[in-house]
Amino acid sequence: MKKYRIHVQGMTCSGCEEHVATALENIGAVNIEASFLRKEATFELQDDVEIETAQKAINEAKYQSGDAEVLESHDVPVLGDEGDYDLLIIGSGGAAFSAAIKGVEYGAKVAIIERGTVGGTCVNIGCVPSKTLLRAAEINHLAKNNPFLGLTTSAGTVDLAELVKQKDELVIQLREQKYIDLIGEYGFELIRGEAKFLDEKTIEVDGRKLTAKRFLIATGASPSIPDIQGLKDSDYLTSTSLLDLKQLPKSLAVIGSGYIALELGQLFHHLGTEVTLMQRSPRVLKEYDPEISEAVTKAVTEQGMNLITGVSYDRIETSGNLKQVYILVNGEKKVIEAEQLLIATGRKPNTEVLNLPAANVNLGAKGEIMVDDFLKTSNPGIYAAGDVTMGPQFVYVAAYEGGIAADNAIGGLERKVNLEAVPGVTFTSPSVATVGLTEEQAMAKGYEVKTSVLPLDAVPRALVNRETTGVFKIVADSKSLKVLGVHIVAENAGDVIYAATLVVKYGLTVQDLRESLAPYLTMAEGLKLAALTFDKDVSKLSCCAG
Template sequence: MKKYRINVHGMTCSGCEEHVATALKKIGAVNIDANFNRYEATFELPDDVGIETAQKAINEAKYQSGDSVLIESDDALVLGDEGDYDFLIIGSGGAAFSSAIKAVEYGAKVAIIERGTVGGTCVNIGCVPSKTLLRAGEINHLAKSNPFVGLHTSVGQVDLRQLVEQKDELVSKLREEKYVNLIDEYGFELIRGEAKFVNETTVEVNGKQLTTKRFLIATGASPSVPNIPGLEKVAYLTSTTLLELKELPKRLAVIGSGYIGMELGQLFHNLGVEVTLMQRSPRVFKDYDPEISEAITKALTDQGIHLITGATFERVEQEDGLKKVHITVNGEKRVIEAEQLLISTGRIPNTEALNLGVAGVKTGRRGEVLVDDYLRTTNPRIYAAGDVTMSPQFVYVAAYQGGIAADNAIGGLKRKANLEALAGVTFTNPSVASVGLTEEKAKEQGYEVKSSVLPLEAVPRALVNRETTGVFKLVADAKTLKILGVHIVAENAGDVIYAGTLAVKFGLTIEDLRESLAPYLTMAEGLKLAALTFDKDVSKLSCCAG
């Protein structure tokens, strides 16, 4: 078999990818990876089938074949015979450390290049600091308004400075234990400075040129700022600087209510701040099923968070210490005033300083590094992983991809990244967790769909907690009854979703969930009750009768 990469013009969606793959399969191609974002396809052909046959098949499928290259074997590298390093990694977050550790295990000479703080987003300015403060906010909120009659709790004034100092201590401790200390433990090198490509085998750092056989780009992403008139003249906050505040504002306005804006908005609401979340989309979490959006919307609004959807942002101004956001909603002009303004409208990859063009590495419209299923960029010597590729922005995805990149770049294993059973969690209260296909996505992929929706008030654990706003939703293949997607809005949904992940990953069926023994008075029991809901009214079952 010979492996080829060929440019394919005319692909615009995943359906186009399938059409190209089908055309290539008919001529005997295997291991096909068609990608409309990169306008190319890679595949292997039997030795007696020429590339001209593949080009003809693509053209007959109504796409236009372009230049092709024969890809050399991806066998494991011969280590240590030339260059300063075997593997240079730019960035020092989850993807970088996972990849470095794996590469060292292969015997490679490895170095990580970092221009800022070691550890990347998660430990320094993302998951760890936000979640520890979220927990503080939850405790404050419950003390202020617990749901139990006869239980009298109260709160004092929140000292944000002390909370932030405690958060910083935790961040520093985990950074040392989980990142910095591992450098000597595994024996790779840390180079401090900013890396800039000179050519496909060389980068310059602090005026010194370093050569290597393989690269990994793992530089992460940073908060993006929308183009709203006047915003450049206003002292706004990002997800990074918000977590550094030492005093609570009276009011916080948030532009953008994705998972970051929603978590941070609820955090400050729970600490006693009046919070307004604003977004352009007509409903929150628009990529989720409507039941999920409706449940989290009800939860947030019942808690007293102001939620504005369908907003057009006209301009932003600052006057007498107040930020004023001028918006239009359903034709009505409004002005939202707050002492602090958080911009939470997504993230952009950190690629501007890398000089990727000289290395033959292509980027997408947002500046993201384009990679194939093996995490290779358009230069087969250079790999990329994590947020810089605009893959799902979770540290566990970055670490997973980093390990695959090392296996392929150093070990020659040809491992593909597979995120089909990827679970995502938003750590609000109630939290939102999802894995697999939504009902809409399942139908788009051609499934005949069967779904069940279980309100949280039907879950005994929620009843005893006296927190019943939420929902369980299961999406299944109507023919095979296999679980295609699990979607939850509930307390501890992030803990429950791992069971859903296993159901999706290993093709469990509705009947498998029904027949499992779910511990009574756990939130996870909601999965079994949701499975029963496909053809039973669970409100008419006795406790544990499932």
């Protein structure tokens, strides 16, 4: 294949970039990167496709193609002859498999090194097991607390061991289908064992020395444990061990109130456990907009969870079957007692045993691997992707980065990571979803900001559901009304946020949302209503009256 750069006139926004990319995709181009700021598009074409075909496609898309230049031509990885492998990947989660598959497609010799269970955090101990149990807990909660008069529902005793057994069966199934089976399908190698670097081009795996032309570190992250007196001796739980409990505790104390704490705390609350959430900061989800924090706080307290903010931790003791957490709140000493204690205070990168100084790989203050826009570390032959870099902690971000790392390390491309429109979802009930800039972030970037805040009781879907605790918020540039961020607390917010992600990614405006047709009695209609709220009182509109 040949890699080209074409100068393109007429692109003015990210939406234009998408139009150019689509035109090039239609003629078979791959690895496309269009930039309206640089006024260019880079891409690859098969050798039998003339560059004039690409120029014609751009012109037909109503843009003006200019001079074209060949950047490089290759059919196999652009690497030297040294090394046992073209690409050695440490880790076996989303980033690792994405990179391995892409590397094999380039014709590279690829191996993955894994010290534990194949599949990484998401399928084994994170997304999949927690979300299936969250759904079970939600059903149990609704059976005991449905909002409709005249409808009698009830729930029996929760058999946690049976729920966990079913969860484990799903995990095994998805691990086989989405990870293990793909090793043979694509033909890369799996090496079992602990990896550590001996020098810049050599690692050791359980006594076996291996060399490679390029490395990718994708070892993920694990629960971070705070330094609280007595914690080490308290037999505490983490997000991993909590999901393997076989007996439902009567009470659970949670240190932390980020998305993991909220999800797992609500999970056990909905199964029937008395839950207390504790946190140092004055509000939950402190990095989100205040309206989001307020809505979440209202939701969890309405449901009967205990939330304590502004906490200072003194010590933790164990008395019989109870954990005792000694805290200070507004100058007042308190003791929180519970059968089980969950630590959910964030995550730390898994870099301790890699011996990265030997490879000349620089780390950040939290032990994370420092990378540039191309995911290259301080060692030009070593890349890193996913949670180990402490970027957005989502498996879809890890997979995206793994593919880019392989393109750059093996394909010889220069793809930059773009994380400007990454959606995030917290799977509580109601769920929390966000994309783009918060109001505070937008102002820090120099925008003059205009916002719209729509309470959920203004959304018809919420009214018919009889669940009206929540909010829609849109952050926009006050001059152009370009949407900079969307933040939602509502049922199915995670489904709605994908549409908002496209709005932010492609630079759409509040007016674009106003002029779109939103299906009535869907939660997605809240996006349009929030857009109308910029200059209308939606309570005075009739149904569907945009």
